[in-house]
Amino acid sequence: MSSEVRKEVILERLGRDQRVSVLELSAEFKVSGETIRRDLKDLEAEGTVRRVHGGAIPAGRTADTPITERIQFNALEKDEVAGMARGLISDDCVIFLDTGTTTLALARRLVGFKKLKLYTNSLRIAQAACEHFGVRVQMTPGSLRPIEQDLVGYETISYIQQFHFDMVFMGAAAINADYGFMDFEEDEARIRQVLLKQTAHSVVIADHSKFGKVGNVITAPFGGVNTLVTDRRPPENIFGAVRAEELEIIHA
Template sequence: MVQTLRKPEIINIARREGKVTVDGLVDHFGVTAQTIRRDLTELADSGQLERVHGGAILPSTTANIGYDDRRELHQPSKVDIARECVKHIPNDCSLFLNIGTTTEAVANELSGHSGLLVVTNNLNIAMILSGNPEIDVVVTGGNLRRSDGGLVGSLTQDSISQFRFDFAVIGCSALHPGGDILDFDIREVGVSKTIIQRSDQVFLAADCSKFERKAPARIASLADVDMFFTDGNPPAPCAAFCAENTTRIISVGAA
């Protein structure tokens, strides 16, 4: 495939998968690694991609990937993270699950639990749990974000403030190696801050690709999290930060 046709396809793959790798594009196009690296460099120079180790990502720091695409990103890792996370959630407790495709994976893995009160601002999670008679589900009020079924805004925060949760599982859009938990929607950030304040134990569920992304709004610090469930090994600065702040990293599939 000629370069003029290859470049748009590379962008489409990045939009669909959140990231492209040199090895993956070599296999996809049947060209040399040198050719792909040149393509990625040119796309980065034009501002269409941002180079990262081994590949490239979309450069936007102000807009998230579409919900349907996010659901497909790193799905096996999300399932592994969710299965490990629910091992640390007992029966007969109160739990908050917020907006996100990884927290939706957690909801799917709660089928064996009983005696739970689950509060959520995620309509997808409410539907996932609706068929389980062993779990009581409360949906917060708020402004509906049609793009992903999330409820956000001051009404959502007011609803959450009526509770005290034993556990909360939150997701995020990006992670800074220095320990900041980041998102795109400032309304969702306010909701997440309230969730953290109203929960005795906070679990963050996020795969390591979040370290390769950027988002502008700060939710909190990993120091505010009790357990960080992820895949692989977080960057060294993040691991050191968590160790200093007694945040436990539980990594599935880490070397």
């Protein structure tokens, strides 16, 4: 396939998905990542795309879809996942919820507790959780990301490393049979990697739309997480990879 044809396909993908990944494109076209990066560099020079870490987005678009928009995607499925995840939490324990729309759905379901302590780096999760009388909320420090409405950076990671959590609940941008749990942004991935070291039980909560996607950062292999909660059984290739690593799967 010529460079010009690849570029046409890349632009078609961008029009459909609003983001492309170097890893995904190199696998699809059976060329090196460097070849894809040259294609993206050419398209950026033409003013049609903007390169970001690990891929590209349409020119003029920010790297992240605002959380205010993502909340609307698969809202019922996220609430279903949140309901199943809520059943894993017992009172009088310490949990961490990282930023994300499914973890936000879980925060909204934390009713009925009397002595639950919740740590988070998400402004929206803190606001939702503090509405429940029996939940004590503690926020991390850090640098504010307006699009995600969360706190990230060195101060956030340093703060998290001071604690041990009974359970950690985190999202994922992609769940891939070959790479495991992935993210688009390094800030999110690094915080999640630290959280995995600071807990007795790690839980990824994600709806089925994350299956088969490819992110830019490999956050954790399947064997690095204890439980996956999702709204439907994963596709066979992911299901097999997950079970091979003895990762518990809870699904509707």
